[in-house]
Amino acid sequence: MRQLECHQEEIHLCGKIQFGGFLFVFNNSGCVAISENITDLLNRTIDQVLGLQIEDILSLLSQETEWNLAEIERQINGQVFIRFVERIQIDKIEYYLSIYSYDEKKYIEIEPCNETHLKETRLFYYAKYLEEQHDRAWQSLTVLIRQIIGFDRVMVYQFLEDHSGQVIAESISEDMTSLIGYRYPGFDIPEQARALYTKFLARNIADIDASTVNVKGIDPKELDLTRCSLRALSPIHLQYLRNAGMRASASFSIIMNGKLWGLVACQNRQPLHVDLAQRHLGAFLTQYAVNYYLSEHQKINLFNQEVMGAMEIDLKSELLIKTDMYAVLEKFAPQIMKIAEADGLIILHDRGRKSFGDVPTEELHAQIDQSLINHEENLYATSNFVYDIPAHIIDPIIFPGVIRINVQPGSKVYMYLFRREHVYEEIWAGKPEKIFKYDPENNVKFPSPRTSFDAWIEHTKGNAPKWKRSELSFMGRIVQIIQQAIAQRSVEIANLNKELVRSNNALDTFSYTLTHDLKNPLSSIQLAAQMILLKNDISKELLHKLGENILDATRLITEMMDKVYQLSQSNYVAFKNELIDPRTKILSILESCKQQYGVVDLDFRLGPTIPILGERTLLYQLFLNLMGNAIKYRSTIQKPFVEISSENVGNSVFYYIKDNGIGMDLREGVNIFDIFKRLPNSQGYEGSGIGLSIVKRIIDRLNAEITVKSELHVGTTFCIEFKKE
Template structure:
């Protein structure tokens, strides 16, 4: 353990947090310290301890290599970390030392600690560490791991008491395992306040993984010459310990102390705290082995925590998979949640569950009354859309203090739909905490007195109320996933409803299209019959009339064919509002080839670009084309046949219809057909031009594709 502080609010409790423990200006007297220049011959410029009697009378100013009998530069080259333990011992005047070399800016620090008579060989130490690591790996759970670790560290260090001390969320500490001399009292499961270990001490525990105090009652050996009192000794194991901490240990009845940091993922998880009733040395090789063992312990703690979290995630996933399919039903959200409320309550190990939507409440299990649940839900939504998870609801919502037996813990999910909130509730768990001494006892100071550590470590029981079991990180993550899956289920429901509406609309469209087909078929049938009847009358009249009248009646038949073709296209196409003009002209010309005969049919050439035009404009264009072709057959080649070229082009939003021949280059523009054609062109808001085709006549009709 480290430095305890009183919790009296009238005192400045940050005094120990500001104590410069990394520059104590002295070391513990069981070892020696040399401070040398980092460059050149590494001459010693300061030191601490009984250097004259134990190492060399003329140590000050001597080269470091001469004092330690080592190649200092070689040791520095092989050093990969902030310190290096030399492989050979250092000879003193009447004893041998183990040297530890540190870099500290522009200085070198060398610790010299007495060597034990029979140190363990490296082979024996490695074999022992391997066996201890194996026992850690085989531990079935975390508590078994902690218990085995306490036994292993006591075997390694030989201390009377070894405790596995874990830091809690509020920075207080708890002894989770202990191995001790049966004659000693137990601190197992006892708590120690967060103030027992100041902030700067915690930082040093991460930087310097092992610390030892072989004798509590010692007189510190100051650095000399006196100008080196501000030297940073953060990495020095011999560093003088705070007087407050030493008094703390005396109050506990401890004769010697050691601590080994348990650092997990770069954070201080806890300590291996060692106490001995009498003075006891912890040599550097044992400290190094203890640090290695603590690293293995940290890895096993992480592995078992991850395994437990993985099992919990699997169980929560399985519970989700059984609940979510029920949410995909098409019933309202409230009914869907009511159907699975028991499963939702059990999923997060809650004592009660409720869904609050406005003033409507559905609950199961142990829950407060409806008005309280509505008030909690409104408070949750007032905090925003994020979930709320707390095991001390009354500290956030004082009104909940009246319902500690039902709602001390809360996990709440504001849903996006129907202004609903899901509440998981946990009842109060009355907890009795065993403290090593009363952490709340005030210290009354009189003027001139200094702050001292608490003197009593007798077991003190404290009953804590207003808290429930904590929500695990996995449970909170499961709640986040559940909200997403709720939202997805509601969205999927909306998609299914929209799909049904779309399918119904499509079915109605198909029915209307079928009716349209029947209607168009009937209309086409009647129109075609009527046009055929008129064409038959014209044919009969042409036979009877002969001469010019017969030719005019033949032209009328061609015009009727153009109209009839439009109706046939309307019947065949799904798109009744528009017509592919190129296909329409191609079919119209095919009919004209039949009516004009093979002699003309083989001379007609087509070059058509696909253009989609409204149906009514296609009728007018078809009549214009028919008239232009009839004029070419009548006037271009008197008494014979010749080439006729028909082209269809698109230029931006306009189309051009071109009919050209290679004949004599003129036509009759005074007949009925010409007047009808001019009327059609005007209806299209277009214009028509006639020019020389060299030889022949070239007619170009230009009009907008769509009516403007």
């Protein structure tokens, strides 16, 4: 006994059209197929029509219309599928005549027009309505299409990953039951039907109980009706609608990225024709709604990408700067967990196990490790991991959603993300079971449509919400960042000797400064030594003073030598610029400086921070020095105040750091950015005079500009100009 499946039915080769329409098919030799009801339209026999040329048929249909065959050919033979459409009158009845080319044949379809004419001016208002309701695009679409075609129910039906579908929006008559949220099994719309929905975007059957019309001429197997609006529907589909209590249906395909995403499914309890103009408008508005839906999702995706991207940059920076990789991973674990929408996270390495949020017990976690013992891929993900629950664990909390990241292959360093079990209650439109009937005459089983569409509730356990593609992609990038950082660290170690040589060479940059500025302390030492050697009757007081001078000079030389190395580091390292919002770093520096300098009553004001082009470490060092000075050199007679703001001006971003501290006397010839330069009023504050020199070298390295305005006992404002490119 054979068993037929729905997808085996060649519904595009049925050789029949719906009642009320007329069909002509042509090849290069002339008319090769016509619907047998053509005699009612032309008062000619089928044999008299077969073989005629397309221009002959058009003249017979409407002598009043001037048929421009060259223009018709140009339209229908383009790269994009286009119909030529003309409104004609035959025996005082209005029809839509459409001509198109498909499968190396030309088709003429004729179907009646509805009495209600669509006004072209309404198109603007329909589009405006969708635009105003773009955040509810699908619901708004069902309202508009129901207004246009007058059906009892119009719903948006979204296909899910398992090929089943779910109603996500609808507009219905007041006496109908809502189907929002109802699920439909995938076999309700078989594979070959979905293929046709992808190629032909609008379809209607006016009356499921009306008789069909045979197409005469060539064999039905040679007549592909994929693009035919009048094609008769499968008897199985008609019975399906009949079982659902419907007499008419229409559909508009929702295509996204070339794939069938869903359908606008329309149902009516009484026969009702949706004419060509209505179908074209419905298909247009459906695509309009698709564009708004994609636009909204693109905005969400861009925002999520920005959030993920910022975290990835911070993680990469920390991994390259810090030597303790595990500490960095633990620091970023809460952010990773939040972005991936996980309930818990575990970092497992040779130093132990660190968990965040809600995670499985160690006993259950061990089952995951055991089941994945042979999985060597960097990233493993599932939403339905099955645990073997020991008898002693009563009412366990299980986590079927698991992502395992192999952080460092070969070293058993893993990161796990978990999602708790979610018990799903799904409402199906009838029990989702495929029914077959037996045909004893042909000894074959054939599919039979479901007879019940009453709500059938199914509870699903043992699953977690599925990981989104964006979440898995994000975790994949985390793996790459970690492994790249490890690899880069290895390269850095291999190049350490070269870098040390470059560091030593960089000190030559400061040779002039050292030879010039070291003369003063060396002269002090020399003078003191000469006086000690030459004076025999030197007093104890003078000897003590000379000793203090020697100690002060040697201490100054030591500090200068130590700081020169620090300065050299900011001068030679090759850095990569990126667009950075310094807000987080500024707030971190603020807290650090307040503690360092014991400031508890600081009035700190932070305006908008515009992202700037620079290197993360250098920018941190830049703000650290400027903010540190602003807080350190605070006024002793009024409450300390620091303000940071930014603004866009042309092709630059300006940052201002303003304080009400001790200020500076910027007399002509004074360069506050000279190395070891300290102004007279800075005495009593710790420092070596190298901070602003470091600032200047960083500014030069970033291709920026810095200016300063200051007044003694009033305050100082530094202005930094960063180029946008």
